[in-house]
Amino acid sequence: MSLVFISHPNCALHDVGNEHPESPERLDSINDRLITSGLDFSLVKLQAEPATKQHLYRVHDQSYVDEIFAKTPEHGMVHLDDDTQMMSRSLDAALYAAGANIMAVDKVMSGEAKQAFCAVRPPGHHAERDKAMGFCIFNNVAVAAAHAMEVYGLERVAIIDFDVHHGNGTENIFFDDPRVLFCSSYQYPFYPHNVGPGNAHILNLPLPPGTDGDSWQEAITEQWLAKIDAFAPQLVLFSAGFDAHFEDDMAHFKLVETDYHWITNEMKKIADKHCGGRMISTLEGGYNYSALGRSVAVHIKAMMD
Ligand SMILES: [Zn+2]
Numbered sequence: 001m002s003l004v005f006i007s008h009p010n011c012a013l014h015d016v017g018n019e020h021p022e023s024p025e026r027l028d029s030i031n032d033r034l035i036t037s038g039l040d041f042s043l044v045k046l047q048a049e050p051a052t053k054q055h056l057y058r059v060h061d062q063s064y065v066d067e068i069f070a071k072t073p074e075h076g077m078v079h080l081d082d083d084t085q086m087m088s089r090s091l092d093a094a095l096y097a098a099g100a101n102i103m104a105v106d107k108v109m110s111g112e113a114k115q116a117f118c119a120v121r122p123p124g125h126h127a128e129r130d131k132a133m134g135f136c137i138f139n140n141v142a143v144a145a146a147h148a149m150e151v152y153g154l155e156r157v158a159i160i161d162f163d164v165h166h167g168n169g170t171e172n173i174f175f176d177d178p179r180v181l182f183c184s185s186y187q188y189p190f191y192p193h194n195v196g197p198g199n200a201h202i203l204n205l206p207l208p209p210g211t212d213g214d215s216w217q218e219a220i221t222e223q224w225l226a227k228i229d230a231f232a233p234q235l236v237l238f239s240a241g242f243d244a245h246f247e248d249d250m251a252h253f254k255l256v257e258t259d260y261h262w263i264t265n266e267m268k269k270i271a272d273k274h275c276g277g278r279m280i281s282t283l284e285g286g287y288n289y290s291a292l293g294r295s296v297a298v299h300i301k302a303m304m305d
Helices: 025-036 053-057 062-071 088-107 140-152 168-174 212-233 259-274 290-303
Strands: 003-007 045-047 078-081 084-086 115-118 157-161 180-187 202-209 235-240 279-285
Touching: 003 088, 025 290, 045 157, 053 062, 053 088, 062 078, 062 088, 062 290, 078 168, 084 088, 088 115, 088 140, 088 235, 088 279, 115 290, 140 157, 140 235, 140 279, 157 168, 157 212, 157 259, 168 180, 168 202, 180 212, 202 212, 212 259, 235 259, 235 290, 259 279, 259 290, 279 290
Parallel strands: 003 045, 003 115, 115 279, 157 180, 157 235, 180 202, 235 279
Antiparallel strands: 078 084
16 A cells, blocks of 8 residues: 655645745655655655635634634735735645645545655644644644544544644644644744643653754653553654754754654554554645755655555
């Protein structure tokens, strides 16, 4: 069984200007690298369908979702927060980004695929129940987890967030839902700043600026791996941000491709043991085009191996 690679051209239509790091070219860099690496031929490519409001209401307040629909401008730009804007096609992109995650869950849970990667934007992990934040409008990985629990009755879903920023939105959405084990490693102090200690099923792992791959792997090994194994997930989700890469100027971690291979492989061992290898990854950050393309290719290959 192959890995399904889910995307949609509409995810590239959200474009809030050349100055913004979260650009449509990010998806081009991934596609280009998959082609040059030869990995492209091994993937089953699918076009996402848009998420429905009902899918979004599972993780966002109804009033928030309706407000986003109402705010979509015909022309120009609407600011949702300091660095999150919407233009005429942003809602469309956000719906396809969330919808890709619905499709990924359906494919993996039905057994049509073992793994899925959602090459989507805007990203999602900063979006809270009632708030857009940090380039994120709808929380794509949360939409996936909620779909897996509601439609397929899963009781244990692990979300591994290795973006350099804390996944505050995902924590906010599942803080009181112990069916989700949420693990987030991130630079601290750093955006989004107000990070609490988490709880028994929210494992926050703050690490200082300058963290390199060795210390990152060591911290994750000490603080996460046994807990994730003991949780015995029925599905493993990745909030796959690649802005902790050494070449990414967004932050100050020093991860490289082998670190993304390592985390993917560690989670694959757990997924193979507990849930038949079921893994779904959705794109979050990653703003250096070359590092992003290379890292995604390594991550996808490690999921498939
Ligand atoms: Zn990030």
